[in-house]
Amino acid sequence: MYSKEELQRGLKTKIIGKKLFTFDTIDSTNACAKTLAAAGTEEGAVVVSDFQTKGRGRQGRSWFTEPGTNLLLSCILRPCISMEQVGLLTIFASVSVGRALQAVTSTVVECKWPNDLLINKKKCCGILVENSINKQSLEYAVVGIGINVKQKSFPQEIKGRATSLALEFGTEFDRREIFQKVLEELDVLYSDVGKGNFEPVINEWNARCTMFGRKITVTQAETKISGTALRLSDDGGLVIDTVEGKKTIYAGDVTVIV
Ligand code: BTN
Secondary structure, X not given: OOOHHHHHOOOOOOOOOOOEEEEEEEOOHHHHHHHHHHOOOOOOOXXXXXXXXXXXXHHHOEOOOOOOOOEEEEEEEXXXXXXXXXXXXXXXXXXXXXXXXXXXXOOOOEEEOOOEEEEOOEEEEEEEEEEEEEOOEEEEEEEEEEEOOOOOOOOXXXXXXXXXXXHHHOOOOOHHHHHHHHHHHHHHHXXXXXXXXXXXXXXXXXXXXXXXXXXXXXXXXXXXXXXXXXXXXXXXXXXXXXXXXXXXXXXXXXXXXX
């Protein structure tokens, strides 16, 4: 369904998507991009597939979408950044997709820590960044992006929290247009991020996040941490004010209480 030529025609990027690998079905675009990156494929290369049989989500979860409905893509990056900045690549990808979806839908798109994009408070996109670290430096990163474009139904367990552009706007968006917009926003922001300047994306992520100052609970496996969400830490964690003092967390599912 995705022709490489169609996806690249008119694409206005310098790096991202200059090389494109397209599939009808694949196990996971992230897994494929990691294999390609390990074999030396250049930065900016993008893998896109119409369907994944083993789509990967955060915390070892699976990411399932119906065939022919959504956008599933992964991008190889080789940024010159410090180890402390690696966690900020999710922030960079979130802001890029947020900008792209906002441009296409003319609706405010919210960032939710750590890796979600919300429209009308429901998740329409998830991001999974996977890294290869060698001798304390980043060899490559794979930025995986799953955007729910046309999917109309979701499994029972996520039904109340997940959505798609089709469900929110009652219209079918063009996946090619969204694909190109996402790549173009990644490309624009990467001119700073690739050199280690995350300030613009951190500022925009903060402006798109509505949980600061609110009471939240973070669930990490068997543990729950409650407190007030304060800010993003310099390395992409979430700073929370708890009864035991300030804590920075790096993983977990956030529920906003009030
Ligand atoms: C999450 O748990 O919210 C992250 C989901 C990330 C899913 C995308 S779909 C494209 C890419 N390939 C994968 O296997 N996962 C990511």
